[in-house]
Structures are given as C-alpha cells and as structure tokens.
Amino acid sequence: xxxxxxxxxxxxxxxxxxxxxxxxxxxxxxxxxxxxxxxxxxxxxxxxxxxxxxxxxxxxxxxxxxxxxxxxxxxxxxxxxxxxxxxxxxxxxxxxxxxxxxxxxxxxxxxxxxxxxxxxxxxxxxxxxxxxxxxxxxxxxxxxxxxxxxxxxxxxxxxxxxxxxxxxxxxxxxxxxxxxxxxxxxxxxxxxxxxxxxxxxxxxxxxxxxxxxxxxxxxxxxxxxxxxxxxxxxxxxxxxxxxxxxxxxxxxxxxxxxxxxxxxxxxxxxxxxxxxxxxxxxxxxxxxxxxxxxxxxxxxxxxxxxxxxxxxxxxxxxxxxxxxxxxxxxxxxxxxxxxxxxxxxxxxxxxxxxxxxxxxxxxxxxxxxxxxxxxxxxxxxxxxxxxxxxxxxxxxxxxxxxxxxxxxxxxxxxxxxxxxxxxxxxxxxxxxxxxxxx
Amino acid sequence: xxxxxxxxxxxxxxxxxxxxxxxxxxxxxxxxxxxxxxxxxxxxxxxxxxxxxxxxxxxxxxxxxxxxxxxxxxxxxxxxxxxxxxxxxxxxxxxxxxxxxxxxxxxxxxxxxxxxxxxxxxxxxxxxxxxxxxxxxxxxxxxxxxxxxxxxxxx
Numbered sequence: 288x289x290x291x292x293x294x295x296x297x298x299x300x301x302x303x304x305x306x307x308x309x310x311x312x313x314x315x316x317x318x319x320x321x322x323x324x325x326x327x328x329x330x331x332x333x334x335x336x337x338x339x340x341x342x343x344x345x346x347x348x349x350x351x352x353x354x355x356x357x358x359x360x361x362x363x364x365x366x367x368x369x370x371x372x373x374x375x376x377x378x379x380x381x382x383x384x385x386x387x388x389x390x391x392x393x394x395x396x397x398x399x400x401x402x403x404x405x406x407x408x409x410x411x412x413x414x415x416x417x418x419x420x421x422x423x424x425x426x427x428x429x430x431x432x433x434x435x436x437x438x439x440x441x442x443x444x445x446x447x448x449x450x451x452x453x454x455x456x457x458x459x460x461x462x463x464x465x466x467x468x469x470x471x472x473x474x475x476x477x478x479x480x481x482x483x484x485x486x487x488x489x490x491x492x493x494x495x496x497x498x499x500x501x502x503x504x505x506x507x508x509x510x511x512x513x514x515x516x517x518x519x520x521x522x523x524x525x526x527x528x529x530x531x532x533x534x535x536x537x538x539x540x541x542x543x544x545x546x547x548x549x550x551x552x553x554x555x556x557x558x559x560x561x562x563x564x565x566x567x568x569x570x571x572x573x574x575x576x577x578x579x580x581x582x583x584x585x586x587x588x589x590x591x592x593x594x595x596x597x598x599x600x601x602x603x604x605x606x607x608x609x610x611x612x613x614x615x616x617x618x619x620x621x622x623x624x625x626x627x628x629x630x631x632x633x634x635x636x637x638x639x640x641x642x643x644x645x646x647x648x649x650x651x652x653x654x655x656x657x658x659x660x661x662x663x664x665x666x667x668x669x670x671x672x673x674x675x676x677x678x679x680x681x682x683x684x685x686x687x688x689x690x691x692x693x694x695x696x697x698x699x700x701x702x703x704x705x706x707x708x709x710x711x712x713x714x715x716x717x718x719x720x721x722x723x724x725x
Numbered sequence: 726x727x728x729x730x731x732x733x734x735x736x737x738x739x740x741x742x743x744x745x746x747x748x749x750x751x752x753x754x755x756x757x758x759x760x761x762x763x764x765x766x767x768x769x770x771x772x773x774x775x776x777x778x779x780x781x782x783x784x785x786x787x788x789x790x791x792x793x794x795x796x797x798x799x800x801x802x803x804x805x806x807x808x809x810x811x812x813x814x815x816x817x818x819x820x821x822x823x824x825x826x827x828x829x830x831x832x833x834x835x836x837x838x839x840x841x842x843x844x845x846x847x848x849x850x851x852x853x854x855x856x857x858x859x860x861x862x863x864x865x866x867x868x869x870x871x872x873x874x875x876x877x878x879x880x
Contacts, residue, residue, distance in 0.1 A: 370778070373776075
C-alpha cells in the first residue's frame with residue numbers, strides 16, 4: 288500500500304505557524320516580487336481567489352475581508368518541509384520526497400503490527416501537526432496514482448477527516464467516478480482537452496480505455512501505465528513528470544540503483560545525473576528553482592538497518608533562484624555531504640527542485656501559461672553555457688555533454704544505473720542496438 | 726505582554742562533540758582535568774531532544790525575568806513535548822504568541838508572568854488558548870551584544 292501525504296495550503300500553513308493571528312482569515316502567499324498568488328488559505332479560496340491570480344487583481348478583495356497577502360519566504364518553507372519529511376521518515380518504512388509539501392509513503396507491511404492502517408496514518412498526521420504545526424491529508428492506495436487520487440478526495444471532502452484509503456474495488460470505483468479526469472496525476476492541460484473531446488469526463492472513464500487507445504492517444508507507454516495504475520496495477524517506473532506536458536511547481540528525479548552503493552563518489556555520480564536531468568527540465572519549462580532537496584534511501588528490508596531509511600537535506604538557494612546546472616550541483620554536493628554516512632548501503636537517491644518561478648524580476652507572468660520558449664536573453668556567461676549545453680544535448684542526444692562526475696570508464700555501466708538486464712535492445716532507436724542479420 | 730520573535734534556524738545543526746569531564750570544576754583553583762576525560766558528548770542531543778520539533782525563538786520584554794529569561798535571550802521550544810503544570814511555555818493567546826509559566830491553581834489553569842509588574846492570565850476559555858510549545862532551554866549570553874550581532878549577521 289502506498290500513501291501520499293501533503294501539507295494543506297503548505298506555504299500559508301507555514302506562515303500561520305508563526306503568525307497565529309492569521310488563523311481563520313483569508314491569506315495568500317505571492318510569488319517572487321509579489322506578482323501572483325501561489326498559495327491560498329481555505330478562506331481565500333472561498334473568496335474565489337484563483338491560483339496564479341495577479342496580486343493587483345485580488346488586493347482590494349483581500350483588504351475588504353481583513354485578509355493578508357505575504358511575500359514568499361522560501362527559507363521558512365524549506366525548513367518546515369525538512370521537518371515534515373523528517374517526522375514522516377521516522378515513522379514509516381520508506382518516504383519518497385516528491386515536492387516541498389508532498390511525499391509518497393511506502394506503507395507495505397505496516398498493518399500487521401500497528402492496528403488498522405487508518406488509525407496509524409491518523410497518528411502520523413497528528414504527529415506532523417503537533418511537531419510542525421502543518422495540517423496534512425493522506426491518500427492511500429495500491430498504486431501511487433491511486434494514492435494521489437485518494438489524497439485529492441481526502442482534501443476535497445472534510446468529512447473524510449484527512450484520510451482516504453482505496454483498497455477495495457467498490458471504493459476505488461466510487462472514488463474514480465468522483466474525480467474529474469483533469470485532476471488525475473499526470474494528465475496535463477493538453478491531455479485534459481483531448482480526453483473531454485472523446486467524452487471521457489472522470490478518472491473512472493479513463494481507467495476503462497483499451498491498451499491500444501491509451502498507447503495511441505496518451506503518449507505511448509506512459510499513458511498505458513497511467514491507466515494500469517488507475518486500475519490498481521502498480522507500475523514501478525511510473526514517473527509522470529517525464530511527460531513534460533505541464534509546467535510544474537516542483538520537479539523531482541529519483542531512481543533506484545542497480546546495486547547497493549556505499550562510496551561517496553558513486554552516490555555523487557547518481558545525484559549529479561539526476562540533478563542535471565532535473566535542471567534540464569527546469570530550463571525546458573522556463574523556470575528557476577528556489578529550493579533544492581537531496582535524499583538518500585537505504586534498504587528497508589535489510590533487518591540490520593535501523594530506521595529512518597530515508598534521509599533528506601533541503602536548502603534554500605542562498606544566491607536566489609537558479610536553473611544553472613553547475614550552481615545547483617555545487618549546492619547539491621553540500622547537501623549530499625550532509626546526509627551521507629560512510630559504511631551505509633544505499634539503494635536509491637533523488638533530487639527535488641521546488642519553489643519554481645519564471646525568471647525576470649518585476650515582470651507579471653502567468654504561472655500556468657504554456658512554458659515560455661526560453662528566458663529573456665542575458666549577457667550572463669552561465670546562461671549562455673546552459674543554453675549551449677541544452678542545444679548540444681537536444682541535437683546529439685541526451686547526456687552527450689554532461690558533468691564529469693557522471694562519466695564512467697568506457698564500456699562500463701555506471702554503478703548507479705538500474706538493473707535492465709532483461710530489457711531488449713533498442714532495436715529501432717540506437718545505432719549499436721540495430722538488429723544485425725547475416 | 727512579552728513578545729517573542731522567531732529566529733530562522735537555517736540549516737540543520739551538525740554534531741558538535743564536546744568532552745565531558747568526570748570531575749566537577751571547583752570554583753576556586755582550576756585543576757588540569759585532562760586525565761579525567763570520560764567521553765565525548767554531543768551538546769545538540771541535550772538541547773534538542775526532538776530536533777525536527779524544536780524551534781529557536783527570541784525573547785523581548787522582561788515579563789519572565791524571575792525565571793532568568795531576559796530580553797534578547799534565545800529559547801529552545803519543543804513542540805513535541807506535552808505541556809504540564811509548571812512548564813514554561815510559548816502560548817498563543819488571542820492570536821499572539823507569548824512566553825509564560827503554565828500553572829494549575831485548584832481546578833483552573835493560568836499563564837503566570839515571573840515579574841510582579843505583569844498580571845497573570847487566567848485561562849477561562851480554553852478555546853482562546855493554544856500551547857505552541859514547551860520551553861526546554863534558555864541561551865543567555867554573558868557577553869552582551871555578541872548573540873544579537875551573530876543573529877543579525879545571518880540576515
């Protein structure tokens with residue numbers, strides 16, 4: 288069973304911990320330079336303030352209702368996120384940090400010792416609330432996608448008391464029928480329109496399509512996996528952020544290693560690879576990140592390893608938001624050094640970029656417009672370097688130019704690369720893998 | 726009412742190993758105690774029993790001077806601990822944070838100042854009061870100004 292826990296109105300909730308006078312009032316947090324609304328309290332939502340709304344459009348409304356707008360304080364949000372994640376990691380077998388306010392929980396095997404899973408998860412929420420002041424909701428399901436579905440509904444319906452578990456067929460069907468198809472994890476705006484045009488309105492409708500249709504209409508294997516996940520069949524590799532169709536407020540990249548790793552350099556190679564990839568995606572959607580998280584996981588099935596199995600470190604970028612791979616790597620290394628312990632066996636690493644905003648000081652930008660082609664040209668050499676890097680990799684293939692830490696001796700796979708021994712050659716797309724006949 | 730100011734903790738603290746000596750330090754003649762080095766002790770483990778639930782908060786005002794809590798001091802506040810009689814707590818009263826001693830008198834609970842110039846606050850409406858956290862330690866500087874300068878330099 289997977290769980291997805293996320294903080295309710297996370298940025299606003301962080302502010303309220305230290306400013307209790309904001310409780311019960313409409314509160315919004317604004318993006319860089321106070322441009323747009325990026326987080327809303329329940330009261331602000333009730334006033335009809337939309338996510339991404341420009342501040343000048345809602346200022347008067349907030350004033351009339353004794354509301355408050357706050358500039359974003361990423362140093363605070365990053366520290367509160369670190370605390371929430373640490374509390375979670377202390378209490379469940381495994382945590383995958385997904386964004387500043389979201390984490391997947393591996394809940395397999397918990398029920399046997401701990402009473403009902405619902406009670407256990409309620410205690411987890413109480414613990415996070417008590418230690419950090421952040422209220423959360425938790426969705427549970429046999430797949431990550433269903434855990435996301437459950438979380439959406441747990442948030443939407445207060446009578447669920449913050450927890451929903453989709454573990455029976457009837458519950459799953461009822462939940463999927465209640466969820467609009469555009470709210471399914473991984474369905475971007477582009478796909479939502481297409482699905483509506485085909486008469487698919489709910490997550491349930493989407494779960495009923497054929498494999499051929501999903502592969503044909505929803506981006507090949509990614510779309511088919513999504514449908515399978517909705518049906519309750521877990522697809523380990525599912526990673527909807529790969530589809531690149533939707534500009535996100537958070538980007539993550541994580542993989543399990545092909546073998547257990549213990550050397551710092553091997554782990555650094557893995558983190559460098561994931562962080563380079565995440566930075567590339569960040570630039571592709573025209574954003575910069577305020578907050579960087581790096582995490583390492585140990586094998587939770589190894590009885591010699593005491594919990595917590597995942598350790599993460601979070602940093603608010605001291606020099607302001609960035610999309611520069613080299614800069615992100617220098618911070619990433621510091622974070623890795625902080626969580627790395629010699630002698631431990633690690634099975635997974637991941638990076639998360641958060642607090643994403645387009646660059647350009649003082650400009651009013653629509654957070655949810657399709658990703659801009661490129662940030663405004665700048666004389667900065669670092670930006671030029673990144674543009675050149677991206678252009679080379681676009682033209683000659685991913686990873687043609689990359690940081691030296693990811694390079695391994697010729698012919699040897701990197702130690703952090705996943706096991707793919709059973710994968711057939713890329714007959715049609717790789718020159719070396721082309722079928723050879725005599 | 727004493728007001729408090731949150732201090733940005735920033736990056737997590739790293740372990741600081743300090744030697745602990747078995748012999749007590751006499752307040753008279755100093756003795757070379759290096760032979761009696763017992764073990765290395767991480768001060769953070771004493772000060773921060775629940776690191777993820779501990780917050781550093783600064784004090785303003787002198788309503789707690791009787792408890793040796795003064796303006797400019799740093800408080801370690803643990804949100805994990807359950808507040809009880811006689812604890813010094815950070816409490817939220819009508820939307821404002823304040824540091825006071827939580828005491829039970831008969832059947833009623835009070836937020837008690839440690840300064841005769843300040844009135845105690847009776848918790849008549851439990852709904853109007855929330856315990857934010859329990860104060861576990863006070864950092865009081867004996868060289869005036871250094872702490873403030875250090876904290877300011879982080880901004």
